[in-house]
Amino acid sequence: MGAIVPEPVERYLAELNRGGDPLLAEIARTGVDRDLPLVDAEVGALLRVLATAIGAQKILEIGTAVGYSGIWLAGALPAGGMLMTMEMDGRRAKEAQANFDRAGLTDRVSVMLGDAQRMIAKVAGPFDLIFQDGDKKMYAPLLDRLVSLLRPGGLLVTDNVLWDGKVVPGYAKRAADDGDTRAIAEYNERVAAHPALLTTVMPLRDGVSISVKKR
Numbered sequence: 224m225g226a227i228v229p230e231p232v233e234r235y236l237a238e239l240n241r242g243g244d245p246l247l248a249e250i251a252r253t254g255v256d257r258d259l260p261l262v263d264a265e266v267g268a269l270l271r272v273l274a275t276a277i278g279a280q281k282i283l284e285i286g287t288a289v290g291y292s293g294i295w296l297a298g299a300l301p302a303g304g305m306l307m308t309m310e311m312d313g314r315r316a317k318e319a320q321a322n323f324d325r326a327g328l329t330d331r332v333s334v335m336l337g338d339a340q341r342m343i344a345k346v347a348g349p350f351d352l353i354f355q356d357g358d359k360k361m362y363a364p365l366l367d368r369l370v371s372l373l374r375p376g377g378l379l380v381t382d383n384v385l386w387d388g389k390v391v392p393g394y395a396k397r398a399a400d401d402g403d404t405r406a407i408a409e410y411n412e413r414v415a416a417h418p419a420l421l422t423t424v425m426p427l428r429d430g431v432s433i434s435v436k437k438r
């Protein structure tokens with residue numbers, strides 16, 4: 224996904240983040256070859272840092288794809304911890320399960336196949352961290368439900384909130400009047416004004432918002 228920060232700075236940050244897990248590097252490489260919309264390694268590292276910092280034991284992810292961000296997240300879990308991750312594409316979910324198995328994370332990841340809009344009504348919280356990276360048009364409609372599933376002090380992390388800069392009026396060269404851009408702009412407004420959340424947006428890669436649920 225797009226970068227907001229100038230390219231040389233992005234390259235510098237990527238260079239610092241090299242030398243990690245070979246499996247993650249392989250999934251990222253094949254993801255690029257297949258044009259899969261995976262988070263960048265810098266965002267993966269941010270997820271790992273946040274989950275580790277708050278001692279997350281129970282994590283929810285919307286939008287598994289092939290398990291790339293999930294491995295970054297689940298790698299922070301202690302024994303007995305659990306990542307529940309939702310994906311509606313059967314082939315991607317199967318590949319994700321295989322990747323979680325290869326990462327040695329089988330016992331702490333549950334891949335949930337189906338539409339997150341429906342499954343979200345049935346999961347039981349509280350979660351320590353929720354990563355929203357599914358359908359952009361569902362960001363705003365699912366917001367209140369996700370907040371209700373978070374524990375006080377828990378984190379809601381959302382990817383692509385700057386959407387290549389298209390949410391910024393007059394900034395992007397490409398036409399910005401599309402459904403996803405409007406949906407993300409609406410989400411950003413709602414998150415910023417949400418009475419139960421304290422939020423900051425990091426202009427890392429495509430923009431990541433981090434909200435803590437007030438105690």
Ligand SMILES: C[S@@+](CC[C@H](N)C(=O)[O-])C[C@H]1O[C@@H](n2cnc3c(N)ncnc32)[C@H](O)[C@@H]1O
Pocket residue numbers: 260261262285286287288289290291292293309310311312315337338339340356357358361
């Ligand atoms: C941006 S990708 C997720 C990338 C993944 N988080 C990563 O970085 O490794 C979004 C994924 O959400 C899935 N998705 C879209 N709408 C969904 C829905 N309503 N329920 C469940 N999954 C959905 C898509 O099939 C896609 O694989």
